[in-house]
Amino acid sequence: MSLVADADKPTLYKRIRADIEKRILTGEWPPGHRIPFEHELVARYGCSRMTVNKALSELAQADLIERRRRAGSFVRRPQHQSAVLKIADIRAEITALGRSYGYELIGRKLRAATAADRDRLGVKKASKVVAITCRHSADKVPFAVEDRLIDLSSVPNAATADFSREPPGSWLLHHVPWTEAEHTISAIVADDRTAEALDIAVGAPCLVIERYTWRSARTITAVRLLYPGDSHRLVARFKGG
Amino acid sequence: MSLVADADKPTLYKRIRADIEKRILTGEWPPGHRIPFEHELVARYGCSRMTVNKALSELAQADLIERRRRAGSFVRRPQHQSAVLKIADIRAEITALGRSYGYELIGRKLRAATAADRDRLGVKKASKVVAITCRHSADKVPFAVEDRLIDLSSVPNAATADFSREPPGSWLLHHVPWTEAEHTISAIVADDRTAEALDIAVGAPCLVIERYTWRSARTITAVRLLYPGDSHRLVARFKGG
DNA sequence: TTGACTTATATGTCTAGACATATAATCGTA
DNA sequence: TACGATTATATGTCTAGACATATAAGTCAA
Structure with missing residues (x-):
């Protein structure tokens, strides 16, 4: 369903869909933006309404837009994250469980990307980054410690964002729409520093x-x-074989 | 996208889609089965081709069927599992990485469900179960140990299946189509038994x-x-905010 | 038997209409 | 002003066609 894969199949409805998808993904049409009415797209592309309708229906099915009768079609918020990804917004995760959320900024540094930073971010060229360390808690009990890098060449606003009150994950979720992510899950035993930060035993x-x-x-x-x-379990639900 | 939610919206294409979906999900039309041609469905439902085409297109988009020109439309294998779920079929996971897969059945018991079994399976009524313990390895190195219960009231065939050569996960994947699953991910440190089974240190x-x-x-x-x-990392890729 | 060519066919896309329906906007009334 | 009825409009669904295209299947020659 990538843009590139559809681009070389030059059927009209796919071109229309790709055009709109691109504007949404680049942020040109932000969440809430009303995209052109069907009859406007019909005029613009010189095709029948069914063709435009097919493009928009697929975008609606992919949750990129929301269609409302009489009102029009609107860019949706990226709220359809998968269960595992939901863990991304730890604040939402904790409050959804009916527990009180606590957040504490431990450290924040703005620096030119070191070799290690570039490696973690998977970028080659030099750039500035923000490095953030913070802790999330549920009902005053440590829930997770977070260690994050943000590439300022992609998200310049992050340089001046106030992460002392808002967790960087929530901030990013609201300021950078439509991202893709790759997760790696593993297990370790706590070293001294981790044990202290999470208030658990060394070796846990x-x-x-x-x-x-x-x-x-x-x-x-x-x-x-x-x-x-x-003490914590991450639940993910899937459909499949 | 549930069957129930669509059932009370009695538009024709949704009824067609739900009818077909139901036959696939119940196993009446197994993977590989050719579903009726568009012109047959047109005759059956007495509608135009565009209407059945819309129903079939949505099923194709949902990966339930595969459409092939000149050949027809076919029920797909449930191979579109998410990355995390893919770990389900460990054999496929390991061979996909280009490593040699090894499997070893450690224990297999057929018994009436104990209270603990019923709790794990989330069922209330008594039933028979198969309890299986086995080990997967990649390039002769232990990769994972598996401890499984199968409810025989749902999968009676599992009572006679030969799990000494085929891993139960692969067997189920091929004998029980279209399931849903809930995953819980957590971390522990290895106790004596686990350490021995995985050939790692106690406390790892x-x-x-x-x-x-x-x-x-x-x-x-x-x-x-x-x-x-x-030593292992589980990678999951998602799209979302 | 094998390979190249032809043909039949199911799906893929598209049109120019139609009526249905939910609802935002407007208007009228209390 | 507040509320209820009306209207306008964008989307939702559907039709009865059309031509395009990939490809399974059949045909024929080497």
Whole structure:
């Protein structure tokens, strides 16, 4: 369903769909934006309404737009994240469980990307980054520690964002639409520093989720989340064989 | 996108889609089965070709069927599992990585469900179950140990299946189509038994994936997979905000 | 038997209409 | 002003056609 794969199949409705998809993904048409009415697209592309309708129906099915009778079609918020990804917004995750959410910024540094930073972000050229360390808690109990890098060449606003009150994950979720992510899940045992941060014993099991996020081939952020492995469970639901 | 939600919206193309979906999900039309040609459905429902085409196109988009020109439309294998779920079929996972797959049945018991079994399977009434313990390896190195229960009231064939050569996950994947699953991911440290089974040190971190699988409200199987946490990584890719 | 060519056919896309329906906007009334 | 009825409009569904295109299947020659 990539843009490239559809681009070389030059059927009209796919071109229309790709055109609109591109404007949404680049942010040119942000969430809430009303996209042209069917009759306007009919005029613009010089085709019948059914053709435009097919393009828009597929975009609606993919949750990129929402269609409302009499009102028009609107760009949707990227709220359709998968269950595993939902863990991304830890604040939402914790409050959804009916527990009180706590957040604490441990460190924030703005620096030119080191070799290690570039490696984590998967970029080659030099750039500035923000490095953030913070802790999330549920009902005053440590829930996860987060260690994040944000590529400022992709998200310049992050340089001046106030992460002392808002967690960077939530901030990004609201300021950078439509991203893709790759997750790596593994397990470690807590070392001294981790044990202290999570208030667990040294040698206790921890779940590690590393996520690397990009949009249209541009790296956005790389984050490492450490969860106490024995006290928390991450539930993911899927359909399949 | 549930059957129930569409059933009370009695538009014709949705009824057609739901009819076909139902036959696929119940297994009446198994993977590979050719569903009726468009012109046959046109005759059956007494509608135009565009209407059945819309129903079939949506089923194709949902990966339930595959459409081939000149040949017809066919029920797809449930191979479109998410990355995390893919770990379900460990054999496929390992061979996909180009490594040699090894399998070893450790234990197999057929018994009336104990209270603990019923709890794991989430069922209330008594039933028979198969309990299987086995080990998967990649290039002769232990990759994961599996501890599984299969509810025989849902999958009676499993009582006589030969799990000494075929892993139960692969067997189920080929004998029970179109299931839903819930995953729980956590981390533990290896105890004596686990350490020996995975050939790692006692106290080493392990990743635990528990999966509970059902189809149309019927429990199928519950499985617990233990991975050495430091040597393996499970990668999941998602699209979302 | 094998390979190249032809043909039949199911799907893929598209049109120019039609009527249905939900609802935003307007208008009228209390 | 607030509320209820009316209207206008964008989307939702559907039709009865059309031509395009990939390809399974059949045909024929080497």
